[in-house]
Amino acid sequence: MALGKPAYQSSTHFGSVADRAVDGNLSQSTTDNSCFHTQYDTNAYWEVDLGEKVFIDHVTIYTKENFNDFYSELRIRDIELYIGPSRNEYTQYGFYEGALPKGLIHTFNLTNTVLGQWVRLTRSKTVVEHFELCEVEVYAYPSACHYRLDKGRAGVHALNTAPSQSLSIHQCAFICYKTNGCYGATFNEVTHMCEYLTSDTGVETNNSSMLIQLG
Incomplete structure (x- = not known):
């Protein structure tokens, strides 16, 4: 449901815009221009507007495969998943504790389907670093x-x-x-x-x- 939808992030590092995470390019290599990348931010985030309220079942994220493990420990860790009916009404529904290995494809499976339109990914407030992922997929049932x-x-x-x-x-x-x-x-x-x-x-x-x- 996120494919090609409007995406936003807290800041942009060297042209690595938010839309790259919903472009359908599943490459996890930095050389393929397929990953978003924020600046060195406090409370860095990435989010997407699905355009309508849908029943969200799970969210899958792709990490970069070609970076130093040291940066993974710093940047891609303690990931929080938020879903909301609007941009100002988020509720946390997922958490990945610790560092995500490079080249990982991780799925946040929701206990119950969640009715929502906006999906946001961020990190625990203690993480102050660049934020980067290569693709975010939101699987949902359309409303009717x-x-x-x-x-x-x-x-x-x-x-x-x-x-x-x-x-x-x-x-x-x-x-x-x-x-x-x-x-x-x-x-x-x-x-x-x-x-x-x-x-x-x-x-x-x-x-x-x-x-x-x-x-």
């Missing part, structure tokens, strides 16, 4: 429209209760998105139960009643 069920048409047995409670209306929508044959869902804000209509009921949803529009 989900509709409230018309119980009059669905019938008594058409509703299938999700196996567990949902944390939010967004998670309920996501359950429907990932359920094969789900045509619509409704979220009970009191019980936090998610109910969805599946194709094996042989009935249709009422698409004129929208439950939620994400993005």
Whole structure:
């Protein structure tokens, strides 16, 4: 989802701009102009705007393969992953403790999918150095429209209760998105139960009643 999207960083070192990390060039060599590089910054960061809210599943980063291990110890260590619905509402969801080896491809696997639009990578505040990575990939499920069920048409047995409670209306929508044959869902804000209509009921949803529009 990050491929070709607008990217930003705290500063730029010798033309190594933020966009290089989302250009699709997976080379981990500095000679291929495929890596971003900040100045010697306090709280150096890199971030990307995905353009819409999506359900983020995991984030993969690529480190340089041709630098001295000493610089890896200084620069590419204690990486923090943040995700937010906007540029000003970040929450931390990942952390890599210690130095990342050169040429490493590391994936931050999220415990639960996270609804977000902005992804930021930075380091612990104790790290004051240049920041550089070669590629950042954000894997996510696109958001979609989900509709409230018309119980009059669905019938008594058409509703299938999700196996567990949902944390939010967004998670309920996501359950429907990932359920094969789900045509619509409704979220009970009191019980936090998610109910969805599946194709094996042989009935249709009422698409004129929208439950939620994400993005």
